[in-house]
Every structure is written in C-alpha cells, then in structure tokens.
Amino acid sequence: xxxxxxxxxxxxxDGKALAKNKEIVELKPKGDLVYPVSQHIGAPAKPxxxxxxxxxxxxxxxxxxxxxxxxxxxxxSGTVKDIAPRLNPTGGTVNSIIVENDGEYEExxxxxxxxxxxxxxxxxxxxxxxxxxVGMGGAGFxxxxxxxxxxxxxxxxxxxxxxxxxxxxxxxxxxxxxxxEKLVGGMKIVLKLFDNAKGIFGVEDxxxxxxxxxxELTKDEPRMxxxxxxxxxxxxxxxxxxxxxxxxxxxxxxxxxxxxxxVDNVAxxxxxxxxxxxxxxxxxxxxxxSGDAVSEPGNFKVPFGISHAELVEAAGGFQTEPEKLISGxxxxxxxxxxxxxxxxxxxxxxxxxxxxxxxxxxxTACINCGRCVEACPSRLIPSRLADxxxxxxxxxxxxxxxxxxxxxxxxxxxxxxKRQLKQAIGSMRKIALANRxxx
Numbered sequence: 001x002x003x004x005x006x007x008x009x010x011x012x013x014d015g016k017a018l019a020k021n022k023e024i025v026e027l028k029p030k031g032d033l034v035y036p037v038s039q040h041i042g043a044p045a046k047p048x049x050x051x052x053x054x055x056x057x058x059x060x061x062x063x064x065x066x067x068x069x070x071x072x073x074x075x076x077s078g079t080v081k082d083i084a085p086r087l088n089p090t091g092g093t094v095n096s097i098i099v100e101n102d103g104e105y106e107e108x109x110x111x112x113x114x115x116x117x118x119x120x121x122x123x124x125x126x127x128x129x130x131x132x133x134v135g136m137g138g139a140g141f142x143x144x145x146x147x148x149x150x151x152x153x154x155x156x157x158x159x160x161x162x163x164x165x166x167x168x169x170x171x172x173x174x175x176x177x178x179x180x181e182k183l184v185g186g187m188k189i190v191l192k193l194f195d196n197a198k199g200i201f202g203v204e205d206x207x208x209x210x211x212x213x214x215x216e217l218t219k220d221e222p223r224m225x226x227x228x229x230x231x232x233x234x235x236x237x238x239x240x241x242x243x244x245x246x247x248x249x250x251x252x253x254x255x256x257x258x259x260x261x262x263v264d265n266v267a268x269x270x271x272x273x274x275x276x277x278x279x280x281x282x283x284x285x286x287x288x289x290s291g292d293a294v295s296e297p298g299n300f301k302v303p304f305g306i307s308h309a310e311l312v313e314a315a316g317g318f319q320t321e322p323e324k325l326i327s328g329x330x331x332x333x334x335x336x337x338x339x340x341x342x343x344x345x346x347x348x349x350x351x352x353x354x355x356x357x358x359x360x361x362x363x364t365a366c367i368n369c370g371r372c373v374e375a376c377p378s379r380l381i382p383s384r385l386a387d388x389x390x391x392x393x394x395x396x397x398x399x400x401x402x403x404x405x406x407x408x409x410x411x412x413x414x415x416x417x418k419r420q421l422k423q424a425i426g427s428m429r430k431i432a433l434a435n436r437x438x439x
Contacts (some may be wrong), residue, residue, distance in 0.1 A: 003205055004244040005230035008377040010410045012233055012331070014206070015168040019290045022298040024174050027314050029101055034086050034306030034342040035061060035072050036094040040134040041141045042068030047097055053080045060107040061097050064129070070142045070345075071132040074099055075283040075303030077106040089308070089327035089341050090334045099305065110279040117175075121193050123153075124276060132282045132345075133273035137161060137236070137265030138328060142348045143272065146264070147193055149257035155194040156260035157246055160187055160269055162203040162210065163229055163236030166329025169349045171286040172266040174299045176203075176210040179270065184217045184224070185268030189276050190262070191223055197262070199224040202245045206231040233331060234408040238263050240377050252404050267348075287343060289315040293322035293352035302343055306348050309339040322352035323359075331409045360389060361418035372411035372421060378404045382411035386421045389428035394435065397428050406427055 038044040045062035055061055055074045062072040066427065080099045086096040114123070129144030149155060160183065164172040176183060187199045202216070203211050205228045218224040227245050229235050230433040239250055241263060248259040256263050264272075267285055274280045283303055295316030300321060308327075312318065325336040328348055336350075372382040380401055388397040411421040 003228055003230035005232055005235065006240040006243045006377055007038055008375055008410065009232040009240070010375050010413050011231075012413060013420050015290065016173070016206075018168065018292075018294075018297040019169045019288050019299055020127065022171055022174075024178055024286055024299045025314070026301045027306070027311070029076060029303060029306040030310060031101070031307055032081060032099065033074070033076055033078070033099045033101055034307070035074070035097045035099065035305045036086065036088050036342065036344060037062050037072060037096065038094050039072065039140060039304075039345040040070045041139065042066060042070070042145075044095065045069060045072045048195075049080050049097065051082055052079055054078070055080060055099060056106050056108045058110060058283065060281070061099075068142055068145055070099070070134050071130065071281075073281040073283050075305055076101045077104050078102040081108050087338065087341050087345060089336060089347055091337065104121075113277060113279040116189060116192060116276065119276070121191075124189060124193060127276050128272055130269070130281070133268060133271045133275060134282070134345050135265060136267035136271065136285060136345055136348070138332070138346050138348065143264070143268055146262065147190065148311065149262070152194055153196055154256065154260055155197045155262055157262070158187065158190050158194060158197045158199045158374070159241060159245055159261055159263045160199070160201045161236055161238075161263055161265050162201050162207075163241060164207075164266070164327045165204060165231075165233045165236040166331055166333075167233075168290045168351055169288045169329050170290070171288045171299055171348055173207055173210065175266050175270060176207070177213065177288050180210075180213045180217055182183060182270045182273045183266055184214070184221075185277055186271075186273035187224060190264065190269070194262070196243070198224075200245050201226045202241050203227070204229050204231040204235055209235050233410065234329075234377060234406070236335050237377065237406055237408060238414055239406065266271050282345065284349070285343070285345065287311060287347055288349035290349065291322065291351040291353045293318045293320050293354045295319040304345060305342050307339065308336070308343065309342055311343065311350055312339055318352055320354045322354060323356040324353040326351040326353070332407065336416055364417045366417055366419060369416060371414045371416065375410040375414045377408060377410065378406055380404060382421045383419070383427060385428075386419060386424040389424040392428075394432050398432055402429055403432060
C-alpha cells in the first residue's frame with residue numbers, strides 16, 4: 001500500500017538519531033519556577049495568587065482570562081516570590097508568576113474522577129478546560145475551544161498528529177513508545193465528544209515501532225485506525241496531515257472543523273487523558289534536548305516553569321559553546337538569545353548547534369529554478385511572493401495567495417540562491433493579516 005502524503009515538501013537531515021533511543025528521564029527543578037500568564041493563543045490568564053502566598057503542586061495560580069484562554073497551575077510547592085515581566089522562549093516579555101521551589105513537592109488533593117462512561121460531554125469539556133490544556137505541538141490554542149465546534153455531529157475524523165516531522169525532536173516518539181496507552185486513552189476520551197467520528201493516528205513511517213505498538217493497542221477498537229505516512233517535512237502540518245489522512249483540503253480561511261476534522265498533538269492527547277482519567281491539570285511535558293553542541297542529548301519529563309538552563313545542565317551541558325540556540329524545531333522554531341527562560345506549555349525542545357549555518361549564507365539573485373515552487377506544500381510561488389514582500393507590495397502579495405503560506409521554511413531550505421524567502425514572506429503575511437483585521 002502506498003504511503004499517505006501530500007504534494008511538495010522536503011527531506012532535511014532529521015538529526016533524530018542523537019536522542020531517539022534515549023528514554024524519558026524525569027527532571028526535578030532546582031531553581032525558581034517562572035510561569036508566564038500567556039502560554040496560549042487568546043486572553044492572558046489572570047493571577048489568583050499574590051506575592052508571599054504559599055502554593056502547592058497542582059494548585060491553580062492563574063485563572064482563564066476569557067473563553068479563549070487557559071488557566072495556569074503550579075508544578076511545584078513553594079512561595080510566590082513575585083509577579084513581574086519575564087522573558088519567554090520566543091523572545092517576548094510576558095507577565096509571569098515566579099515561585100520559589102521549596103523542594104517538598106507537596107501536592108493538592110485532586111478531585112475524584114468519574115468513569116468515562118458516566119461522564120457527559122459537557123463534563124469532559126469542562127474538565128479539559130479547567131485543566132488548562134492547550135495545543136502542545138506549538139500552536140497553544142486552548143483545547144476546550146478546539147473540541148467545541150459549532151456542529152460536533154459534522155466531525156468525521158479526530159486525528160492524532162503523531163508525525164513529529166521537525167528534525168531533531170523526539171519527544172513525541174518517546175511518548176508513543178513509553179506511554180502509548182495514555183495516547184490511546186486520550187483518543188477514546190475525545191471520540192466520546194464526537195458520536196460520528198473515527199479516530200486516526202497519523203504516524204510517519206520512520207517510526208515503525210510506534211506504528212506497531214499503536215496497531216496492537218487499537219486492534220479491538222473499531223473506531224480507531226493507525227495510518228502510516230510518508231516521512232517528509234512538513235507532514236505534521238495541520239493542512240498536510242488532514243490531506244494525507246483524509247484526502248480533504250483546507251485553506252487559511254478555514255478551520256479543520258470546516259472539513260469535518262479535529263487535530264490534536266500527541267502531548268495534548270496525553271494531557272487530556274491525565275486530566276479526565278487521572279484528575280491532574282496540565283503541569284508538565286516531555287522536552288527534547290539535542291543538537292551537535294549538546295554533550296548528552298536526551299528526552300526529559302519536566303514541570304512547566306523550569307529554566308532551559310537546567311534542561312541543558314541535565315543533558316551534560318554543552319560540549320562546545322553553541323553559535324545557535326533554538327526553541328522548538330530548526331525549521332519552524334525560534335532562535336533564543338538566552339537559556340534563562342522557562343519551559344512553557346508549547347516548549348517541545350531546546351536545540352544547541354555549534355555552527356549557525358543560516359547566518360553564514362550570503363543571498364544572491366534568484367535564478368528562476370523553480371525549486372521553491374516544487375517544495376512548497378501550499379502550492380505557491382515563494383520567489384514571487386518574496387519579491388512582493390521586499391517591495392512592500394501588499395496588494396499583489398495578497399492577490400497571489402501570500403496569506404496561504406504556512407511559514408514552514410521549505411522554500412528557504414531548497415533555494416540555491418540562499419534567499420531568505422520564508423522570512424520575507426512571513427513578515428509581509430503578518431502585516432497583511434494585521435491590516436485585514438483593521439478593516
């Protein structure tokens with residue numbers, strides 16, 4: 001059977017061998033914990049604690065600031081040192097709650113959980129919302145909102161994004177190997193919300209061990225199916241994943257629900273299981289520490305709020321001082337200027353590289369080779385869109401579908417002229433979207 005995929009895409013060196021065979025190690029924080037109140041798309045959470053308050057692990061320290069928002073929970077016990085602006089992984093300064101860890105890990109008593117078969121859909125959604133779960137693949141969209149489409153009966157597919165197509169990151173891979181029952185359990189919970197839906201686990205074929213485990217766990221689940229996807233970047237992009245697994249196409253003006261689909265990341269599905277089946281709020285995640293500058297790359301189970309510096313220390317520190325630090329993957333992640341930033345709900349990895357390859361490139365003139373067109377998963381003409389962006393021609397940029405760009409970076413990767421296509425297109429796209437909102 002042919003592997004499922006999409007048109008376009010690239011095959012970068014995946015670098016996963018550095019950490020893929022390293023089992024998840026639980027990490028206890030040493031220093032202060034920093035909890036930004038904006039770890040999600042939507043309104044910031046509102047602090048419900050004050051300086052000097054003693055908090056317990058699992059205690060809500062910031063409540064949702066609106067319907068599209070999510071609460072924040074303490075992941076350790078300790079004392080609130082301050083509520084003040086702090087740097088986050090993407091380089092912004094965000095109001096944050098700083099907790100001094102007392103090392104006791106004294107935990108709240110979680111409410112008793114009801115069996116899934118006894119829970120109503122409203123109770124499941126309320127539990128997920130109260131737990132502070134957001135899309136942990138990077139988007140950070142509040143999960144309760146995503147699981148509350150206007151017409152739930154029209155949802156045909158619930159897709160677990162098990163592709164993990166970004167190079168170097170192996171957090172989802174290890175999660176699927178070490179706790180696949182929680183992933184399948186999370187899918188069972190979400191399927192209870194959508195009576196007509198089928199559950200799909202979309203896994204790239206470079207993870208045959210994960211495919212085998214999930215198939216074994218779902219062999220008696222008539223509403224679930226495991227699909228092998230062609231290993232190609234950006235196979236884990238929402239639009240590409242939906243097309244590969246269902247054959248349905250969506251554009252930038254549509255939500256997955258418009259195509260009868262709901263998509264959730266592996267870590268998000270596991271968090272849903274922990275909230276509904278175990279009664280625990282979203283307080284931790286698996287993070288990959290990797291890159292050729294890291295002494296002992298690995299995968300770590302860490303509490304939200306822990307410093308990236310402690311993560312790197314747990315991985316043996318740097319064997320060579322890195323020229324480049326990246327939060328997330330090398331294709332769509334963010335360059336970091338400091339390790340003194342906290343792990344948030346959307347922090348999937350910290351990567352350290354001995355050389356900043358991109359900074360060494362000297363862009364030259366476009367040679368009209370068409371490689372960017374061939375690679376673009378959105379079927380655009382990146383070279384032309386970059387020209388419009390560089391000339392600040394917003395009208396032509398929008399007319400030639402520039403808003404359909406998903407900023408995956410495939411075009412920049414294949415460009416022999418080393419033009420910074422993604423950066424130019426991404427900047428103009430943000431301007432165009434902002435101007436559209438003003439109208």
